[in-house]
Amino acid sequence: MLKGLYGVTDSHLLPDDNSLLHAAGQALHGGMKVLQYRDKSNDQQKRLRQAGALKVLCHQHQAILIINDDVELAAAVEADGVHVGQSDASVAEARTRLGDYAIIGVSCGGSLELAQQAVSAGANYIAFGKFFESKTKPDAKTAELSVLSQARQRFDVPVVAIGGITIDNAFQITEAGADMIAVVNNLFATPDIQLRARELSALYQ
Ligand SMILES: Cc1ncc(COP(=O)(O)OP(=O)(O)O)c(N)n1
């Protein structure tokens, strides 16, 4: 089962190509296994260019590139997969567009019922959170830590945790059973991204 650090980029933190590619490269050198391109802007040309460049970089490091929300962008750059929220494309739609081998992840908040629906629909991983206060998505609902151990026992796909995870609280998440920790701010807003990626990845060694 895939385990380790799942980095999520944020277009506000890493607005231009140079900062994005430099940060992603540092995190990959530090052992990040999965990178999610999360860009909330409407500039399609920029999104296509950045996602394409990230795919090349991730594959140079044997890492996986996931595109947030946008199935068409994932198809266009031949990313490894897509992450969908409850108001995005369904797992079935993403599967039809991206094919059998695509990695499809689904946000389940704090709900095992949503996780069951996602797994039954063919999701390849399920994501829960937020667990702590998050500067990136302050309005996300808070999930109970216990959902991680319950999901770990019940489902065969990787359980990903997201939301306010830092080097100081990540052990609570890994102890609760998450296979991957998804981090934006505490990874990409740190002065030494490579070191932080190594520290967070070490929780799985
Ligand atoms: C790994 C992971 N988990 C959850 C989310 C949140 O996705 P979503 O619900 O689609 O919200 P936005 O990211 O689009 O704001 C995620 N992106 N990644």
Ligand SMILES: Cc1ncsc1CCOP(=O)(O)O
């Ligand atoms: C996208 C998302 N979904 C739930 S919390 C969150 C943001 C995670 O960012 P951070 O690691 O900075 O709290």
